[in-house]
Amino acid sequence: MKSHNKLGINTICTHVGEVKDEQFKGAISPIYLSTSYEFDNVDVKRYPRYFNTPNQEMLCKKIAALEKTENALIFGSGMAAVSTTLLAFLHKGDHIVLQQTLYGGTYNFVVEEFDKFGIEYSFTKDLSIESFQKEIKENTKVLYIETPSNPLLTVTDMEAVANLAKKNGIVTMIDNTFASPINQTPIDFGIDIMLHSATKYMGGHSDILAGAVAASNEHIDIIWNIAKNLGGSLSDFTVWMLERSLKTMNLRVKCQSENALNMALYLDKNPLVSRVYYPGLESHPNYALAKKQMKNFGGMLSFELKEGIDAMAFMNKLELIKPSMSLAGVESTMLSPTQTSHALLSPEERENQGIKDGLIRFSVGIEETKDLIADIEQALK
Ligand SMILES: *Cc1c(COP(=O)(O)O)cnc(C)c1O
Numbered sequence: 059m060k061s062h063n064k065l066g067i068n069t070i071c072t073h074v075g076e077v078k079d080e081q082f083k084g085a086i087s088p089i090y091l092s093t094s095y096e097f098d099n100v101d102v103k104r105y106p107r108y109f110n111t112p113n114q115e116m117l118c119k120k121i122a123a124l125e126k127t128e129n130a131l132i133f134g135s136g137m138a139a140v141s142t143t144l145l146a147f148l149h150k151g152d153h154i155v156l157q158q159t160l161y162g163g164t165y166n167f168v169v170e171e172f173d174k175f176g177i178e179y180s181f182t183k184d185l186s187i188e189s190f191q192k193e194i195k196e197n198t199k200v201l202y203i204e205t206p207s208n209p210l211l212t213v214t215d216m217e218a219v220a221n222l223a224k225k226n227g228i229v230t231m232i233d234n235t236f237a238s239p240i241n242q243t244p245i246d247f248g249i250d251i252m253l254h255s256a257t258k259y260m261g262g263h264s265d266i267l268a269g270a271v272a273a274s275n276e277h278i279d280i281i282w283n284i285a286k287n288l289g290g291s292l293s294d295f296t297v298w299m300l301e302r303s304l305k306t307m308n309l310r311v312k313c314q315s316e317n318a319l320n321m322a323l324y325l326d327k328n329p330l331v332s333r334v335y336y337p338g339l340e341s342h343p344n345y346a347l348a349k350k351q352m353k354n355f356g357g358m359l360s361f362e363l364k365e366g367i368d369a370m371a372f373m374n375k376l377e378l379i380k381p382s383m384s385l386a387g388v389e390s391t392m393l394s395p396t397q398t399s400h401a402l403l404s405p406e407e408r409e410n411q412g413i414k415d416g417l418i419r420f421s422v423g424i425e426e427t428k429d430l431i432a433d434i435e436q437a438l439k
Pocket residue numbers: 135136137138161163204208233235236254255256257258267268269
């Protein structure tokens with residue numbers, strides 16, 4: 059398939075990056091589990107840790123087509139993709155500016171490991187472009203953002219960040235997990251490198267741990283050079299499961315985004331709910347920006363119950379919606395960030411990030427909206 063850029067999104071999801079079954083002409087990609095391949099004349103030494111088995115190589119084409127980049131790499135987890143990519147572009151004495159609100163694992167990687175490598179880092183005070191500008195130093199090599207963010211769904215201006223970075227000769231990276239390439243293609247706004255926890259929307263069925271990075275050939279070469287040393291590649295069986303999952307990604311994410319908007323509108327009107335955080339609500343402070351850079355607003359939202367209603371007691375009463383740490387599956391889940399993802403932060407740190415004890419994060423699945431509403435209604439009673 060030579061001209062993917064002309065194909066529609068569902069066609070890319072279904073067909074780009076298939077492994078052809080030449081022998082039996084089966085409809086789906088065969089899985090090549092070999093860790094050993096005969097040498098051929100061309101300079102390809104296939105080996106799973108070199109990220110170049112047939113299944114790995116072909117799946118990268120699908121992910122690159124989805125993110126509209128030249129190339130991609132897939133990893134054994136989202137954090138393998140994030141850590142490998144950061145270490146590829148940051149050397150001893152370099153500096154990185156990261157946005158204030160980040161996925162907990164990324165934050166931990168930076169604050170627990172970077173000192174050992176002699177890498178300097180700063181977090182922005184807020185998400186304004188002035189905040190990013192202020193932290194840039196002589197030795198800044200990377201600007202790192204995540205939008206929409208977890209768990210408050212804040213939105214960062216991708217184009218403004220990309221322009222600021224270009225002026226200063228800095229590489230930009232985005233964690234695009236929450237939006238997925240269905241709702242947001244950051245390369246359109248000038249961002250260089252897109253990172254994913256494929257465990258979330260790309261996998262979509264709560265049964266795969268994987269990660270991905272999409273970028274230009276030049277940037278992917280830089281990442282590959284360290285990736286083969288760090289060894290975080292994905293096993294071919296899981297590669298195959300991920301390929302299968304990606305076939306329905308647009309259908310799933312579109313449905314999840316519609317459901318989430320409907321749930322946000324319902325919760326916003328519910329007298330027992332004090333606040334809803336969803337970039338698709340006109341009352342969201344970044345609504346205009348979200349509308350500019352996103353196609354739909356995604357399947358994640360957060361909300362707070364009115365004072366005096368115990369969030370844990372409410373979640374325990376839910377029957378259809380499950381309490382769960384992970385997110386983005388076809389089934390709806392809720393969690394309390396204070397009790398789970400942000401439990402290790404001090405109450406002050408949570409307060410600084412705007413995370414209240416009663417906050418509930420809602421990962422909206424593909425169920426019927428009316429059934430989700432009925433479940434919330436009966437639990438609130
Ligand atoms: C889950 C997640 C990650 C980490 O991915 P793993 O697959 O768990 O390693 C990174 N970023 C975001 C936004 C996530 O939700």
